[in-house]
Amino acid sequence: MSNMVKLTINETAVQAPAGTLLIDAAKLAGIEIPAFCYYEGMALQAACRMCLVEVEKAPKLLAACVVPVTEGMVVRTESPAVVKARKTTLEFLLTNHPLDCPVCDKGGECELQDMVFKYGAGESRYTEVKVHVPEKQWSPVVFYDGPRCILCYRCVRVCGEGMGVGALGIVNRGVASEIAPSHGDHLECDECGACIDICPVGALTSGAYRYKTRPWEMEHVGTICTHCSNGCKTTLGVRNNEIVRGNNRDRSGLNGEFLCVKGRYAFDFNHHPERLQTPLLRVNGEMEEVSWSRALQAVVAKFKAGGKAGVIGSSRIANEEAFLLQKFARTVLHTNNIDHHRSGDVVTLLDALSGKTATLGTADDCYNAKAVLIAGADLSQQQPFLANQIRANYRHHKAGVYVATQGAVREDKIAKGVARTSGDCMDAVESLRDKLKSEPELLVLFGDSVKGEGVRKLVAFGESLGIPVKYICLVDYVNSRGAMDMGLLPDLGPGYHAVEGAPGMSLPQMMAATDLDLLWVVGANPLARHKLASDKAFVVVQDMFLTETARRADVVLPAASAYEKNGTVTNVCGQVQRLKRAVETVGAKTDLAIIGLIARGLGVNLGKVDADAVFAEIQKTVRGYNVPLPVIVTGGAAQTMPVNGRVPATVLPELIQSSRDTLFTTGTLTRYSKILNEVLEAPGGLYR
Amino acid sequence: MTFSPELEARFADLMTHYPQGRHRGALIPMLMYAQDEVGAITPDLMEELAKRLGITVLQVDEVVGYYSMLHKKPQGKYHVQVCTNVACMLLGGAELYDHACEKLGLGHKQTQASGKFSLEEVECIGACSWAPAIQVNYDFHHEVTTAKLDQILEGLQ
Ligand code: SF4
Ligand code: SF4
Ligand code: SF4
Ligand code: FES
Ligand code: FES
Numbered sequence: 155m156s157n158m159v160k161l162t163i164n165e166t167a168v169q170a171p172a173g174t175l176l177i178d179a180a181k182l183a184g185i186e187i188p189a190f191c192y193y194e195g196m197a198l199q200a201a202c203r204m205c206l207v208e209v210e211k212a213p214k215l216l217a218a219c220v221v222p223v224t225e226g227m228v229v230r231t232e233s234p235a236v237v238k239a240r241k242t243t244l245e246f247l248l249t250n251h252p253l254d255c256p257v258c259d260k261g262g263e264c265e266l267q268d269m270v271f272k273y274g275a276g277e278s279r280y281t282e283v284k285v286h287v288p289e290k291q292w293s294p295v296v297f298y299d300g301p302r303c304i305l306c307y308r309c310v311r312v313c314g315e316g317m318g319v320g321a322l323g324i325v326n327r328g329v330a331s332e333i334a335p336s337h338g339d340h341l342e343c344d345e346c347g348a349c350i351d352i353c354p355v356g357a358l359t360s361g362a363y364r365y366k367t368r369p370w371e372m373e374h375v376g377t378i379c380t381h382c383s384n385g386c387k388t389t390l391g392v393r394n395n396e397i398v399r400g401n402n403r404d405r406s407g408l409n410g411e412f413l414c415v416k417g418r419y420a421f422d423f424n425h426h427p428e429r430l431q432t433p434l435l436r437v438n439g440e441m442e443e444v445s446w447s448r449a450l451q452a453v454v455a456k457f458k459a460g461g462k463a464g465v466i467g468s469s470r471i472a473n474e475e476a477f478l479l480q481k482f483a484r485t486v487l488h489t490n491n492i493d494h495h496r497s498g499d500v501v502t503l504l505d506a507l508s509g510k511t512a513t514l515g516t517a518d519d520c521y522n523a524k525a526v527l528i529a530g531a532d533l534s535q536q537q538p539f540l541a542n543q544i545r546a547n548y549r550h551h552k553a554g555v556y557v558a559t560q561g562a563v564r565e566d567k568i569a570k571g572v573a574r575t576s577g578d579c580m581d582a583v584e585s586l587r588d589k590l591k592s593e594p595e596l597l598v599l600f601g602d603s604v605k606g607e608g609v610r611k612l613v614a615f616g617e618s619l620g621i622p623v624k625y626i627c628l629v630d631y632v633n634s635r636g637a638m639d640m641g642l643l644p645d646l647g648p649g650y651h652a653v654e655g656a657p658g659m660s661l662p663q664m665m666a667a668t669d670l671d672l673l674w675v676v677g678a679n680p681l682a683r684h685k686l687a688s689d690k691a692f693v694v695v696q697d698m699f700l701t702e703t704a705r706r707a708d709v710v711l712p713a714a715s716a717y718e719k720n721g722t723v724t725n726v727c728g729q730v731q732r733l734k735r736a737v738e739t740v741g742a743k744t745d746l747a748i749i750g751l752i753a754r755g756l757g758v759n760l761g762k763v764d765a766d767a768v769f770a771e772i773q774k775t776v777r778g779y780n781v782p783l784p785v786i787v788t789g790g791a792a793q794t795m796p797v798n799g800r801v802p803a804t805v806l807p808e809l810i811q812s813s814r815d816t817l818f819t820t821g822t823l824t825r826y827s828k829i830l831n832e833v834l835e836a837p838g839g840l841y842r
Numbered sequence: 843m844t845f846s847p848e849l850e851a852r853f854a855d856l857m858t859h860y861p862q863g864r865h866r867g868a869l870i871p872m873l874m875y876a877q878d879e880v881g882a883i884t885p886d887l888m889e890e891l892a893k894r895l896g897i898t899v900l901q902v903d904e905v906v907g908y909y910s911m912l913h914k915k916p917q918g919k920y921h922v923q924v925c926t927n928v929a930c931m932l933l934g935g936a937e938l939y940d941h942a943c944e945k946l947g948l949g950h951k952q953t954q955a956s957g958k959f960s961l962e963e964v965e966c967i968g969a970c971s972w973a974p975a976i977q978v979n980y981d982f983h984h985e986v987t988t989a990k991l992d993q994i995l996e997g998l999q
Pocket of ligand 5: 925926927928929930931965966967968969970973974975
């Protein structure tokens with residue numbers, strides 16, 4: 155523990171560790187010092203002068219955002235001199251500011267507006283004409299309104315330091331200063347929108363949200379981003395049953411305020427005009443819109459008829475849905491023919507770790523581990539939040555970053571060691587051995603090119619380093635991990651127990667089986683990459699859109715999106731978080747409800763079909779899921795316990811293949827997100 | 843983009859003045875020397891220096907836009923800068939600037955068609971003790987009067 159420094163702020167005795175900035179020490183004591191340019195975790199700027207405070211014995215006011223606390227310091231944050239200085243600073247900031255709050259997106263949650271309101275600096279002694287420059291659009295996502303900008307550099311820093319992109323800068327001087335994008339008149343960047351969210355004023359606005367509503371007219375619902383496996387908390391702004399905004403300004407959840415373009419803006423698929431709202435039934439070869447009861451009758455009749463059945467689940471449905479689906483398959487359809495598209499070899503990792511001291515890593519570990527090895531994954535593209543954690547770890551803790559990948563990746567820039575491979579990474583990893591050995595501990599993240607024996611070799615390599623090692627097996631989507639934990643596998647049931655009876659068919663085997671009578675696909679699109687060999691198979695599909703698989707279906711049941719349901723999902727690190735319904739469905743139903751309705755039609759009892767009840771069952775029966783409910787219910791992330799012991803897997807890891815999504819793609823869903831398509835088509839779009 | 847051997851030698855020497863990993867610090871002198879040779883800070887030049895120093899063109903642009911002695915457009919052979927900041931203004935800087943405008947037939951940041959003279963009204967150039975002051979290219983002239991200004995300009999060929 156570092157030395158504590160004693161000081162006095164506003165006549166109150168305060169203690170803070172040596173080196174703490176005055177502004178943070180005040181915050182610890184519950185005293186707010188206003189600040190525009192200061193931002194926790196970013197480089198110091200001291201550009202705005204908003205944080206001036208009076209320090210006894212100092213000849214003039216000091217900027218609290220850059221002054222560290224010293225013993226015996228006596229500070230006043232609201233003295234008449236300070237208040238006057240703030241008022242003057244505000245008057246200065248407003249010299250060219252248009253004060254168009256009534257039409258500005260930020261109105262109601264603007265830091266400048268709040269300050270001016272508090273210090274009453276709305277009137278100005280300046281009589282000069284305000285400098286006006288027109289607003290500019292830099293990308294489908296980012297718009298810049300120069301006159302509103304107070305030149306705090308937050309956007310420049312969050313893009314450069316935070317995102318590691320560096321697409322923004324400040325050009326010119328004095329009254330002509332403005333923020334400029336990377337490529338003259340446009341941006342070529344991650345389009346993450348971090349700059350927009352961090353902007354204290356309305357200078358940066360987003361193509362998705364601008365001029366749509368006011369902050370106080372929305373309901374704010376905290377749920378989990380449905381795209382990648384990192385499981386970021388995203389707070390959806392909902393108005394008139396439509397999602398109009400996504401951000402996480404309250405920093406709740408494991409991701410703090412981080413979101414990538416998908417979490418911030420790619421909720422728009424939810425309102426895509428092609429969303430299915432009515433069940434479809436194939437009548438005389440043609441798809442017809444029918445009522446729910448008629449569609450369900452057709453499904454129930456076929457399920458009753460029996461025959462060889464296959465069930466394919468998804469990495470985007472909730473844990474409860476996946477659990478109930480496999481329970482249905484195993485106890486009602488009496489089959490182990492159940493699988494999902496697997497994107498990482500979690501199964502072998504769990505088995506390889508059995509009896510070892512090494513454990514699974516978490517999102518926190520990405521930020522705290524002294525050293526990190528990225529093996530065979532383009533982290534900034536495929537795992538945006540984990541990549542952000544590692545960048546922050548490097549920035550704040552000088553973590554040793556090592557990269558063993560096939561091609562150049564963004565992490566190369568901050569890496570202590572880089573090795574390229576043309577195969578399964580082990581050669582590259584091996585070449586880093588000496589450097590890794592000298593680290594006190596290591597977190598290893600590996601992608602889908604490390605599977606089967608590769609995983610075992612990697613774990614053996616970790617063991618041989620003689621330092622504590624943790625592992626994260628990277629997977630694709632929001633519930634890729636949960637799908638496996640819940641037993642959407644032909645050889646393993648919930649909690650990775652061996653199934654009763656013989657293992658069933660894997661996904662490719664089901665696709666290739668010419669004698670399949672029934673195929674039930676819940677939230678997946680296997681026909682995008684496989685051919686269905688069985689012509690006679692009666693295909694039931696639950697989905698939001700008419701995907702390739704849905705087009706081949708005999709019955710299509712319109713499913714709710716992740717933003718329209720309650721339930722839980724498990725992220726890449728095994729952290730369970732809660733989905734919270736943000737909007738009501740129009741004609742669709744949740745997969746959980748649909749499974750329940752089919753069961754009812756068949757007259758079977760699956761227990762209470764309700765997200766909370768099924769989760770209670772999961773807690774009781776699935777290994778590792780006995781997690782504290784209050785953590786989840788309050789919107790936190792609960793770590794599942796690792797499976798201790800061997801995993802009796804029989805299915806080949808060769809089936810594992812990541813979709814290799816980029817920052818701007820999200821599997822089949824990509825095509826239904828207008829913003830992602832616009833970004834992909836924008837001039838200079840980076841990651842095609 | 844290629845530079846003269848002299849300039850390259852200068853750049854090479856500059857690099858020895860900055861510690862490893864801090865070479866970007868050489869950006870300002872590089873820009874100034876290169877501007878003298880190229881005549882202006884052209885887009886090509888910005889790209890070249892960005893590449894050499896391992897920074898983005900935008901980062902070069904930030905510097906170029908900030909410093910008034912760096913110009914994206916070519917200046918006249920003689921770039922006349924008249925200070926009208928406080929000290930100079932009190933001692934006749936503004937009148938001096940008006941006089942220069944009239945004499946050269948130019949306004950702020952304009953260049954003669956012949957390319958001989960360009961004019962710029964500048965902020966303090968650090969010669970307040972001898973105000974009013976002007977700067978022509980790298981030469982300073984102190985306690986300038988309108989008569990002295992005429993003389994200076996006429997002396998330039
Ligand atoms: S959208 Fe993200 S990557 Fe693009 S400029 Fe803003 S912060 Fe940088
Ligand atoms: S655009 Fe916003 S964040 Fe960026 S400098 Fe201006 S006010 Fe600050
Ligand atoms: S990193 Fe993943 S979970 Fe987080 S916002 Fe992006 S897509 Fe969503
Ligand atoms: S917050 Fe201290 S100067 Fe801006
Ligand atoms: S005010 Fe003119 S040189 Fe300083």
